[in-house]
Amino acid sequence: MSQFTRRSLLAGAAAMPLFGILTRRADAAEFDYKLATGQDPTHPVNIRAQEALDRIREASGGRLDIKLFPANQLGSDTDLLSQVRNGSVEFFNLSTSILSTFVPVAALPNTGFAFKDYDAVWKAMDGGVGTYVREQIAKTPIQTVSKVWDNGFRHITSSTREIRTPEDLKGFKIRVPPSPMLTSVFKALDAGAAPLNFNELYSALQTKIFEGQENPLAITATTRLYEVQKSCSLTGHVWDGYWILGNKRALQRLPEDLRALVTKELDRSADDQRADIVKLSSALRTELSGKGITFIDVDRERFRDALGKTSFYKDWKAKYGDAAWDQLEAVSGKLA
Secondary structure, eight states, rough: HHHHHHHHHHHOOOOOOOHHHHHOOOOSSEEEEEESSSSSTTTTHHHHHHHHHHHHHTTTTTTEEEEEEEETTTTTTTHHHHHHTSSSSSEEEEEEHHHHTTGGGGGGGGSSSSOOSSSHHHHHHHTTHHHHHHHHHHHTTEEOOSOEEEEEEEEEEEEEOOOOSGGGGOOOEEEEEEOHHHHHHHTTTTTEEEEEEEEGGHHEEEEEEEESEEEOOOHHTTGGGGOOOOOOEEEEEEEEEEEEEHHHHHHHHHHHHHHHHHHHHHHHHHHHHHHHHHHHHHHHHHHHTTTTOEOOOOOOHHHHHHHHHHSSSHHHHHHHHHHHHHHHHHHHHOOO
């Protein structure tokens, strides 16, 4: 990892030795479980998760030992989703956008321009929207085991034109992940949006196959996309979160006091991680500016209004249904 990456990621979180994440303890435990994540070991998700797992081990007197496996050590996100469903991995941290490939309504909070700020995000996710999504996830072999963690707001970067208004997106060649929600946001705004695997993104931007991409600032920084982009428009067009998912059978094997302990400590770390991401995003704006990225503060309401003039919100309301949409609009205001 580059010096820039490590420094940036640790800016918003309490550092811990890498061996604290990766080593296995020899102490015998009544329950020996695994928590898999896709993030780098120094990402706040893993730092705060390890703190929670340490507290769980201590508070349970060593009865429950949950070992952390970061950076897709146990498989890709798709593989891990299958593993937590069948119980070979007991816990898994997954973004809401990717979880939607299994539970479609998980992408409800990813609706374009639904949340103006973090106050709105947490009102929704710790309230009606989060409750509704959790209930739908619980209809499957998995369930959520804590409040939602933060992945961040997504912003647009470009190597060509500066994106200041919705009109600037017309014909703009932008890479999006294979997410129906994100694809539809940009297609509705007449951008030339197309999906591409993330591991191909840097070279595609370098060779101008795509003019731009969209991601939280931490991703733009840690994958050095600033080297092949010139500007970043702070559109915050979609917010994304992480759910910690548990296999139901594995959870049912735990006594009630241990299940309650897992939720208590992961909730505590979720609050810490949320604060980390806010600090990290602020620090990254400064650092990325130093790397040559020009930041553009846009009128987000203008983008939301442009999206509202298309069929975007009506189409997604029809897909999610009135019950889900009512929960979203209770926080976002009228969308469709």
